[in-house]
Amino acid sequence: MINPNSYRVIWVYLGKHEIERLSAQSGLFISESDTIVEQVISFMSNASIRTVGPELIFGKIYDSIGFGTLQEDLFCHLVIARLAFPLSKLKTIEYLYRFQGIMLNLDTVYRFLDKLNSKQKERVEQIAFAHTLKVLHENISIVFYDMTTLYFEASDEDDLRKTGFSKDGKHQNPQIYIGLLVGLGGYAIGYDIFEGNIYEGLTLIPFIEKISEKFKLNRPIVVADAGLLSNDNIKALEQKGYEYIIGARLKNEPDNIKKQILEPQFSEGQIISINKAGRTRLIVSHATNRAVKDEHNRIRGLQRLEKRVKAGKLTKSNINNKGYNKYFRLQGDVTIGIDYEKFNRDKVWDGIKGYATNTKLTDKQVIENYKNLWQIEQAFRMSKTDLRIRPIYHRLRHRSTYLHIIYRLLYLQRNGKDTL
Template sequence: MFIRKKPNKSGVISVQVIAKINGKSKLIKTIGSSRDEKTIKELTEKGHHYIATFGGQTALDFSDETNLIQSVFQQIDSHTEVGTELLLGKIFDDVGFNVIDDQIFRQLVLSRLTYPVSKLKTSDYLEKYHDLEYPVQQIYRYMDKLHSTQKELVQQISYEHTKHVLGGQVTIVFYDVTTLYFEIDHEDTLRKTGFSKEGKHQNPQIVLGLLVSRNGYPLAYDIFEGNKFEGHTMLPVLDAFKEKYRLDQLVIIADSGLLSNANIEELQEKGYEFILGARIKNEKKQIQEQILALSLKNGESAVIEKDGLKLIVTYSDSRAKKDSQNREKGLQKLEKRIKTGKLTKSSINNRGYNKYLKMDGEINIEIDYTKYNADAAWDGLKGYISNAFLGKDEIIENYGHLWQIEKAFRISKTDLKIRPIYHRAQRRIEAHICISFVAYKIYKELERQLKSLNSKLSPEKAIEIAKTIYQIKATVKGKSVAQILLINDQQKKLAQLFNFG
């Protein structure tokens, strides 16, 4: 059984106890209804208590160990892992994803957080640890439904919840892309070879564009062909997001990979404010001279007017040290390759530190140390291009939050294991990414709630603890009894923190 919070057209939330019977959801009891968040939380707690005692089930009495061993442990009917449902299921409901009345959706999302594997292995996992039967073909059929009817609803739920936790409005968004490769030999209409951020240039891939808010809460996403230039993905995602939620004002923040004259012109034409990372070394000679003439000290910044835009340049000692170290490492690699004779004419290009190479005559390759030394003048400098009606310091501070989207991709690829993707059909690839999007939203809300509860637990650690919490069910003297096993201090503290057990 589980708790469902069902809103009606007037915004009243009904807290219900639902049971899964013969694969269908059945209403067992309506606990109550309210618009007030505090009252809804109290009703939800009553619902969990009702589930714990429903149908004659009673909590086991652990005070009499001899009786417990004789009357219970020898008559156990089942044991299931319940910690992830008690923890992550609560977060799932808090965000509002429970309005999607498909239990298989819930289980696929929670499994992505706890045991991110193929759909076939997910089916086995749910049966083995949660006593739930979802044959893999049923999962595939649901993914088709998710793609065709629920993908937009999922993003809307995420947006509405994010808007709520941010105080009622979303005006600043962050955009970035990543690539997801497939271990296949042949391309199709979606999976194509292109520039891979993972260094898998020989593998067909897709491009994933993600839009997040401050603090890294996911707002929207889309996927594109693997050979699509990342700069051409931003405006479609932005336009769809702005139109869907009828947003008048939006400030978009993105790194220099999304910087192009075409993008800047289109952003301005459509009334967007933007803060983009600038490629200051690629500016015209006049602008470069102005930048190098600034003589900035640690923590200082300056504004240069450029074609009606603000080019903001900052300097940091720590960045200068890192830039210098990276240049030195690059130079050492080049010197080693020249010394061993492994550097040929085919190596000459303008990528990375190869820009320090030059050809003398037909075959003699050497390092241009003059260019290497001149590059030191740029150490520690970073630029931003913007038309935003914000002060210089506000622009720099807002751009500094861009790391949140890099964290989102890192979590998606490592903890949620968004790849490998085992699907071939585009609709199922999109459904898989949709499930991962929801899982990441749950992760971020868990992170937010842990912080608000002043807990030092990370989301990863909380999930790890939850996965160790089991419930046993037994029949004693004709009565069904159940007990959640909170054995160690970590389990007990987590249960107390989130009010379950």
């Protein structure tokens, strides 16, 4: 606890530059978390920060990756400060001033971000890819792709920011899609930005093709979540000579396939393989711990539905296949109820997970490779929590180049795990 009797009042003269710096920042939004971090920083001495500080530790990693060749000190400072203390830009500026002796104002940072362009993005990706290639011993035979949304607090749309399906539950806010491609170990290969109202399944093939052409990749195996690969996407990948591993939507399979899946009495860890048209095969596994989790989630989802039904505010529009809404049914002309029979029938799927592939890998290899998809999902979770890249307050389209910093942050933190 802070002792109020320990404070002293110190009168100081602020020079012209200092007054301008403070006045430029006075109207900015400050989050509660920023205030907490500021208190932590206040108890740290200059000596401790500079002796084992972020610039010393992450600066070496930053240079070892190759980012130092860009010769942009401001960019380096912003990346490392954001990584060490995920603050608003206001607090980043304060941190740099107090502990690094770097004097900036917010307008300087915005002007710098405004100057970043596609050439800068290309250069950052080239450096990151060269390092990834080195770490993976020149072997990028499998890649992992995923997407997420980042919403803007600004209410106006433009040709990039669009309202669309939000993974953050912010359907009223304009957003953008971010696609990220990584190799084994979670090492980033490339990223891209898409309009916020695009169907995410339409992004995969153009993105993979562009990255493959840029970095001369020899058609690596593509691993992605089921939501990113429609039947049309799968056909397009096959036509272009790509192999893939995706999460299968087993309940959407034809009845004869579902019968083959559900007929065997699964034992713990058992795997079955079902051949489909062409080279495609379904691999199905069962895990007891997954069954427990699936049942828990279903029951929790049902309880939420029951609360909504009890509230009496549901309409026919709520009857759809989104999540647990699939258990709603129409009773009479206007009453919405719950289809408990359908809910109970779904119990047979608890613990069952499916994968679709056209590779020649063994069943176990397919499953193990798909499990690596968590690394890219972890990168997105980390960026949205540890690095706090949402919500985005930038109001100009070209300020989305702020994501250049985030991309370097993700890459720097991933390499920091191996170095520290």
